[in-house]
Amino acid sequence: MEKFLALPQERQDIIAAAAMSVFGAVGYKKAYISDIAAAAGISKALVFHYFGSKKTLYLYLIEYTGKIMAASVQEQRNTESADFFEKIVEAAKLKLSIMNRYPAMAGFLASIYYEDDPAVASEIQELLSKGEDVRMQIALSGTDESKFKDGVDPKLVINILVKFTEGVMGSRLDNLVSIDAIMLEFSQCVDLLRNNLYKEEFLK
Amino acid sequence: MEKFLALPQERQDIIAAAAMSVFGAVGYKKAYISDIAAAAGISKALVFHYFGSKKTLYLYLIEYTGKIMAASVQEQRNTESADFFEKIVEAAKLKLSIMNRYPAMAGFLASIYYEDDPAVASEIQELLSKGEDVRMQIALSGTDESKFKDGVDPKLVINILVKFTEGVMGSRLDNLVSIDAIMLEFSQCVDLLRNNLYKEEFLK
DNA sequence: AATTCATTAACCGCTACGGTCAAAAGAATT
DNA sequence: AATTCTTTTGACCGTAGCGGTTAATGAATT
Numbered sequence: 238m239e240k241f242l243a244l245p246q247e248r249q250d251i252i253a254a255a256a257m258s259v260f261g262a263v264g265y266k267k268a269y270i271s272d273i274a275a276a277a278g279i280s281k282a283l284v285f286h287y288f289g290s291k292k293t294l295y296l297y298l299i300e301y302t303g304k305i306m307a308a309s310v311q312e313q314r315n316t317e318s319a320d321f322f323e324k325i326v327e328a329a330k331l332k333l334s335i336m337n338r339y340p341a342m343a344g345f346l347a348s349i350y351y352e353d354d355p356a357v358a359s360e361i362q363e364l365l366s367k368g369e370d371v372r373m374q375i376a377l378s379g380t381d382e383s384k385f386k387d388g389v390d391p392k393l394v395i396n397i398l399v400k401f402t403e404g405v406m407g408s409r410l411d412n413l414v415s416i417d418a419i420m421l422e423f424s425q426c427v428d429l430l431r432n433n434l435y436k437e438e439f440l441k
Numbered sequence: 442m443e444k445f446l447a448l449p450q451e452r453q454d455i456i457a458a459a460a461m462s463v464f465g466a467v468g469y470k471k472a473y474i475s476d477i478a479a480a481a482g483i484s485k486a487l488v489f490h491y492f493g494s495k496k497t498l499y500l501y502l503i504e505y506t507g508k509i510m511a512a513s514v515q516e517q518r519n520t521e522s523a524d525f526f527e528k529i530v531e532a533a534k535l536k537l538s539i540m541n542r543y544p545a546m547a548g549f550l551a552s553i554y555y556e557d558d559p560a561v562a563s564e565i566q567e568l569l570s571k572g573e574d575v576r577m578q579i580a581l582s583g584t585d586e587s588k589f590k591d592g593v594d595p596k597l598v599i600n601i602l603v604k605f606t607e608g609v610m611g612s613r614l615d616n617l618v619s620i621d622a623i624m625l626e627f628s629q630c631v632d633l634l635r636n637n638l639y640k641e642e643f644l645k
Numbered sequence: 646a647a648t649t650c651a652t653t654a655a656c657c658g659c660t661a662c663g664g665t666c667a668a669a670a671g672a673a674t675t
Numbered sequence: 676a677a678t679t680c681t682t683t684t685g686a687c688c689g690t691a692g693c694g695g696t697t698a699a700t701g702a703a704t705t
Binding site for chain 1: 662663664666
């Protein structure tokens, strides 16, 4: 695997993205090295040259994504936005930026959760315990309920925002709209909600 | 295929669900009859006895789901709710009820969209042209903009609701929460939005 | 008991998988 | 330009397992 790590970063990204994409789409067993190689635009033999075996590649990806997730959560902790809506937006921005750099990662991480092939099942638990979902951590942490208008249930607002965010993230998986456009739209929507759900006096 | 159609409905449902689930998860080529048979709790040979070939089974499912979709859209047309929010709720209810009866159908339909195996590619266009997405039809049809408060952009509201709905539907795919609970929560959220985004005089 | 029909285990030919390797194709060095 | 060294691949191997068939099993019907 040293061979692979000696490659220029850009090349590593291409290959890792191809592998994550294929593994994520069909799971460990049905993810064929030939598919991954084709997606990366290299020969099958070269993949084996870099990683030695399919299992090694898979485990490398788990470790790799785990590190990125951990670093992201860390980064999130540093931006201590006070306001509830701001937190949501920050979390979404972070996740979108990750998905921008590693477009296939979300699908890969999701697939790990369901993977049950005995060849790799045991090694998976490790990552799962570490890489908690970013959004939930943010959304569920101390909401300042007093800011909401009377009659507005904060739990429902959280639910709307979480599901809305999931919907936005989901739509990103396929299509071709730019990150910036999505993020702008997202911010506007969140603003609209804040403007109409917060009491007047808390609108900045 | 007459053999299959002669089966009790419940049995047909089990087998169709298993097939949709596997096809939907991994696509036509990597969906093995042995996997489908195992998921349905029957032998591989029996699947061939019912359908003759993998392709026949696949095409049958496309036709089958197409009919259900068409019937649903029809049913939707009959419930002419006047109000925008009500329309959203009605559409979501309809889709949830379909997903309740045919849990694997959403995934299967989604997968059809990306299917590019030459063995079945041509036959797929047929369904795609017919089975337009239910939500969009509803959401984008004549919105009564005048009801919204000043400063509330209806496009953003539609976006929030569509993405929120997608998020709700997506969460349904995995977990075990009951349809009713989801639907109740969903209605509450939509109500909350209406109560805060409509002008006072339109809140019934 | 003979007939019919649903169901399957065992099988067949063949595709294509994971993995190897010798050699082609480039770079770098002399 | 010849030589060495590294990167990359086409062709190959053994084998797992695919789509599909068939003979046999068993339950029900007459």
